[in-house]
Amino acid sequence: MTKDWKQILKRVDDLRWELPRSYKQGMRVPGRIYASEEMMDVLAEDQAIEQVANVAFLPGIVGFSLAMPDIHWGYGFPIGGVAATNQDEGVVSPGGVGFDINCGVRVVRTNLREEEVQPNLPAVVNQMFRDVPAGLGGSGLVRVNMQEIDRVLVDGARWAVEKGYGWPQDLECIEGGGALPGADPTKVSKRAKERGLPQIGTLGSGNHFLEVQVVDELFDAETARVMGIDAVGQIVVFIHSGSRGLGHQTCQDYLEVMEVAADKYKISLPDKQLACAPLSSSEGRSYLAAMTGAANFAFANRQLIAHWVRNAFGKVLGRKPEDLGMNVVYDVAHNIAKMERHRVDGKEMSLCIHRKGATRAFPAGHPDIPSKYRSIGQPVMVPGDMGRYSFICVGTERAMAETWGSTCHGAGRMLSRGAAKRHLAGVNIAERLAQKGIMVRAQNRAALAEEASEAYKDVAQVVDVLHDAGISRKVARMRPIGVVKG
Amino acid sequence: MSAEPAPFEILEHTADAGVLAHGRTLAEVFEHAAEGMFSIMVNLDGVREVEQRSMAVEGHDWPSLLVAWLSELLYYSDVEGLLFKRFEMEDFRPYALRALAFGEQVDRQRHELGTGVKAITRHMLEIDEGPEGCRVQVLLDI
Numbered sequence: 060m061t062k063d064w065k066q067i068l069k070r071v072d073d074l075r076w077e078l079p080r081s082y083k084q085g086m087r088v089p090g091r092i093y094a095s096e097e098m099m100d101v102l103a104e105d106q107a108i109e110q111v112a113n114v115a116f117l118p119g120i121v122g123f124s125l126a127m128p129d130i131h132w133g134y135g136f137p138i139g140g141v142a143a144t145n146q147d148e149g150v151v152s153p154g155g156v157g158f159d160i161n162c163g164v165r166v167v168r169t170n171l172r173e174e175e176v177q178p179n180l181p182a183v184v185n186q187m188f189r190d191v192p193a194g195l196g197g198s199g200l201v202r203v204n205m206q207e208i209d210r211v212l213v214d215g216a217r218w219a220v221e222k223g224y225g226w227p228q229d230l231e232c233i234e235g236g237g238a239l240p241g242a243d244p245t246k247v248s249k250r251a252k253e254r255g256l257p258q259i260g261t262l263g264s265g266n267h268f269l270e271v272q273v274v275d276e277l278f279d280a281e282t283a284r285v286m287g288i289d290a291v292g293q294i295v296v297f298i299h300s301g302s303r304g305l306g307h308q309t310c311q312d313y314l315e316v317m318e319v320a321a322d323k324y325k326i327s328l329p330d331k332q333l334a335c336a337p338l339s340s341s342e343g344r345s346y347l348a349a350m351t352g353a354a355n356f357a358f359a360n361r362q363l364i365a366h367w368v369r370n371a372f373g374k375v376l377g378r379k380p381e382d383l384g385m386n387v388v389y390d391v392a393h394n395i396a397k398m399e400r401h402r403v404d405g406k407e408m409s410l411c412i413h414r415k416g417a418t419r420a421f422p423a424g425h426p427d428i429p430s431k432y433r434s435i436g437q438p439v440m441v442p443g444d445m446g447r448y449s450f451i452c453v454g455t456e457r458a459m460a461e462t463w464g465s466t467c468h469g470a471g472r473m474l475s476r477g478a479a480k481r482h483l484a485g486v487n488i489a490e491r492l493a494q495k496g497i498m499v500r501a502q503n504r505a506a507l508a509e510e511a512s513e514a515y516k517d518v519a520q521v522v523d524v525l526h527d528a529g530i531s532r533k534v535a536r537m538r539p540i541g542v543v544k545g
Numbered sequence: 546m547s548a549e550p551a552p553f554e555i556l557e558h559t560a561d562a563g564v565l566a567h568g569r570t571l572a573e574v575f576e577h578a579a580e581g582m583f584s585i586m587v588n589l590d591g592v593r594e595v596e597q598r599s600m601a602v603e604g605h606d607w608p609s610l611l612v613a614w615l616s617e618l619l620y621y622s623d624v625e626g627l628l629f630k631r632f633e634m635e636d637f638r639p640y641a642l643r644a645l646a647f648g649e650q651v652d653r654q655r656h657e658l659g660t661g662v663k664a665i666t667r668h669m670l671e672i673d674e675g676p677e678g679c680r681v682q683v684l685l686d687i
Contacts, residue, residue, distance in 0.1 A: 105559050132559040134668025134684055158664040158686045195586055195658045196626055196651030254623040264661040265687045304623040307664040307686070311616050314667060315609065331608075332668040475557035476660070476687065503658050545661070 064103040068092070074528045078111055078124075085329070086115035091123035093462075095524055098128055101473060101516065105132040107139070113329045114142050118337070119149025121403055121410060125462055127417050128524040129471030129516060133157070135332030138416035138472075141465045143401065144338065146409040150326065151343045152335035153317055153350070155413030156396045158310040160350055161357035162267075162301030163392040164440040164468075165233075166451065167365055168287040169372065170384035171294040173273045173540070179375050180271070184498050184541040186371035187269050191364050193262035194502025194545035201260045201363060208252050208356075209244035211259065215355030216390075219362035225369075226381075229362065231429045233390040234419060237358040239397070243348035247305070248312050251349075255305025255356055260363035262300050264503065264545030266510060269368060270297040270442070271541035272449060278533040282435045282453060286388045288535050295537055296372075296385075297442055297449055298364050301394065302357035309353045313346045338411055347396065347411075354395055361390055388451070389438035393418045393468035399427075401463050412463045420454030420466040420531045428454075439531050443470045443518030445499065445510060446492055448538045450522045457529035466531035470518035476506075479514035486511075492542070501544035510544065553581030556682065562660075563669075563684040571672070572637035574679040575611060579618055579632050579646070582665075582685060586622070588657035592630040595649040603641045607672045610640050611681060615665045618646060626651045660687050 068076040071091075076099065078090030090111040094102060102108060107130045114136055115124035121143045130139030135154030144150055176183065192199055201222075203211065211218045216237025220227055230237045244252075262269065274293045277283050288295065302309075317334035320342040321327075326335060336342035365387065369380035376383065396413045403410070412419075421428050421437040428437040436453035443449045458464050474482065488507040489499045501507055508514075525531045549567075556563035564581030568574030583589060602617050604610030621627045629648035636643040651658070663686040671682040 107559075134561075134666040134686070158666075194653075195661045196653050196656075198626065250620055254620060257624065257626075265663070304619075304663075308616075308620070311612075311664050315612075318609070318667075319605070330668060331670070332666055334667075472559050475559050476562055477555060477557040502653070503660065505657070506660050509660070 062103070064108050065099060074524050078108065083112045086112055088115050088120050088123055090115055090126065092126040092130065093524055093528055093530065094128045095520065098516070098520060098524070102130065107132045107137040110135070110137040111140065113333060114140055116328055117142060117144060117150055117152060117333065117335060118326055119144040121145050127467040128521045129416065129467045129469055131471045133415065135330050136415040139467065140415045141417045141462055142413045143410040143463045146338055146411065149338050149411055150335035151338050151347055151396055151411050152333055152413065153310050153313045153346060154332045154334065155415050156310065156350060157394040157415050158307045159301035159394055160306035160309060161354035161392040162394045163357060163361065163390060164442055165298040165361045165365055165390035166388040166440050167296045167368060167385050168388050169294045173292045173294060176271070176294050180498055180541050182375045183271060183372060184500050184543060186375050187368055188500040188543050190367040190371050191262055191269060191543065192260065193543060194264050197261050197502065197545065198257045199260040203256055203259055205252060208255060211359050212244040212247060212352030212355055213242050214238050215358035216362040219359045224363050224366040229387045232387040233358055234392050237362065237390070238355055239351045241348055242352035242355050244352055246345045246349035247309055247352050251305050251308035251312060254308045255303060258303035258305070259360060261303060262364060262545050263303055267300045267545055268445065269543040270445065270539045272297055272537035272539050274535055275538045276536040278535065283535045285432065285435050286438055286451065287386055288388070288451065296368055297440065298361055298368065299442055300361055300364060302353045303360060305356050306353040309349050313349065316342050316346065350396060354392060358390065389440060391418050391440050410463065412465070414465055416468045417465045418468045419464055420458045421464045422454050422456045422459055439466055441467060441469060441518060441522055444512045444515040445539055445542045446495065446497065446512035447517070448519065448536050450518065450533060451535045452522060452531040452533050454531055455529055458531060462530055466525050467521050470515035470521060472514055473516050474514040476509040479511060480508045482513055483508040483511055497539050497542060499542045499544065503545065507544065552577040555581065555585065558684055561685055561687045563682060566681045568679050571674060571679050572634040574681045575614055575642065576632040576634060578611065578681045578683055579615060579629065582615055582618070582662055583629055585662055585685065586659050587628050589630045591656050592628050593649050594631060594647040596627055598627065598646050600646065601643040605640060608667065608670050610642065611672060611683060612665045612667065614642060615683065619662060628656065662687060
């Protein structure tokens with residue numbers, strides 16, 4: 060049932076495609092997809108573009124239903140989708156954030172060079188594997204009770220730093236300072252908190268990971284230097300995790316609320332997973348307050364993980380993490396909804412920006428980015444697959460003008476988990492990566508095939524589209540040498 | 546000569562995975578859907594029936610009941626570290642159920658673990674009741 064999307068889409072330029080409102084009755088705005096012609100061929104194979112059309116049904120949506128080049132078939136929203144709704148008539152949709160609220164990426168730099176780490180790499184990877192609980196049944200090392208968890212939901216990474224996990228200066232290098240305002244723990248269910256308690260400080264499974272990477276190309280050395288990325292050969296660590304069961308349950312709880320609310324407010328939608336409520340309604344406000352709490356939980360989670368990663372390096376190398384220069388470069392959320400100020404037709408207004416598998420990418424000079432990055436723009440962390448490379452980019456003015464200050468979040472899947480397993484049947488993924496100089500430790504080695512390079516788009520193509528479109532600028536490319544998977 | 550369909554099969558979706566379950570009755574198909582979900586998390590052959598949990602959930606229609614049922618099982622899995630392999634509906638009626646789930650605590654040494662399931666989605670959720678049997682399709686967030 061594949062459609063000839065190239066016939067339906069209007070090509071705006073080499074990298075921009077428009078899905079006209081006339082495609083489906085009920086679309087309030089057109090869709091816009093960022094992709095090269097070659098990527099469009101892959102995109103056309105699943106239902107991601109149909110989902111771009113469905114998102115355009117959301118009441119109060121402004122501008123376009125946007126899709127980044129890493130878009131793929133999600134549920135409700137496509138993964139890689141961005142939608143802005145206006146504060147007065149607009150809605151908020153939990154499906155526009157996803158189950159893993161504030162799934163995101165943190166990058167920690169080091170003073171280390173590849174050749175210094177290489178002899179100790181197996182020890183470093185093994186230590187991280189031991190110290191950071193991951194995978195199914197991996198429970199956290201920090202015990203938190205029901206009272207304490209409310210503090211986590213409000214204070215996020217700040218809670219973790221106050222408990223001694225990490226450094227005070229980490230906080231300024233996290234989106235929203237690691238504690239987004241407006242969280243209300245009373246809006247998060249007891250069940251969600253119960254699911255979160257044993258999982259705080261755990262990596263999870265699926266596509267979550269820790270990666271030791273080596274900087275292998277600088278596209279803009281001056282900008283990189285501001286981030287503490289000084290030279291090719293330098294070691295950095297990527298951390299990809301989210302809000303664990305607490306976020307999953309929060310989304311699940313509010314999908315139920317929104318399904319009822321959508322009926323109550325007479326909102327008709329082509330997919331139940333898009334269920335939503337007006338931003339001004341009690342359901343909408345409660346969801347935002349709960350989601351913000353879950354997002355803060357995720358910031359705390361990555362803060363704890365980063366702390367153990369630092370200690371793992373310290374233990375193995377026999378030096379203090381401070382002496383290793385293990386500062387946080389930045390920490391971004393890529394599943395989130397936030398109230399932000401943007402210009403619409405020359406007027407500044409408050410919009411609810413849903414980023415479902417998309418990253419905020421604010422330009423230089425924006426007041427919401429840390430002062431140390433004010434001159435270069437907000438760092439954007441874009442992990443690729445475990446066999447190739449990842450990128451660090453920065454946001455631009457053009458992103459503000461076109462995509463509500465948003466860009467891609469990763470490579471984007473191309474093969475389903477089953478298809479990847481079949482395609483790679485009999486291939487020893489860990490051994491194949493080892494031959495490329497990448498050491499992998501996984502709780503579940505059988506599932507490694509599901510995360511192999513073949514399952515993903517080439518992240519270089521994804522970031523190139525956005526670089527060439529002027530949405531986010533490439534700063535550095537890194538390649539993995541050590542991987543920890545759940 | 547129609548052979549009885551398998552209790553469940555795993556569906557493919559670019560980002561995630563789903564379960565297509567079959568059964569003679571809706572109650573049975575709900576049991577099979579749960580089995581399918583846990584088969585993504587662990588090789589069920591290696592799971593023993595050591596622990597038993599009793600649960601009751603409600604919904605406002607069949608799809609919401611299915612989501613509530615599978616979510617309840619995920620809750621026990623997350624909070625108590627349990628993996629279930631067999632389910633028995635004790636009471637099953639429009640939009641409420643009471644069931645027993647049998648399984649054991651996750652054992653990372655002994656169990657052949659798969660991927661964790663984050664949540665139950667409503668996207669493409671289908672529940673069919675027909676004279677020749679029932680069928681459930683549900684996508685899971687992995």
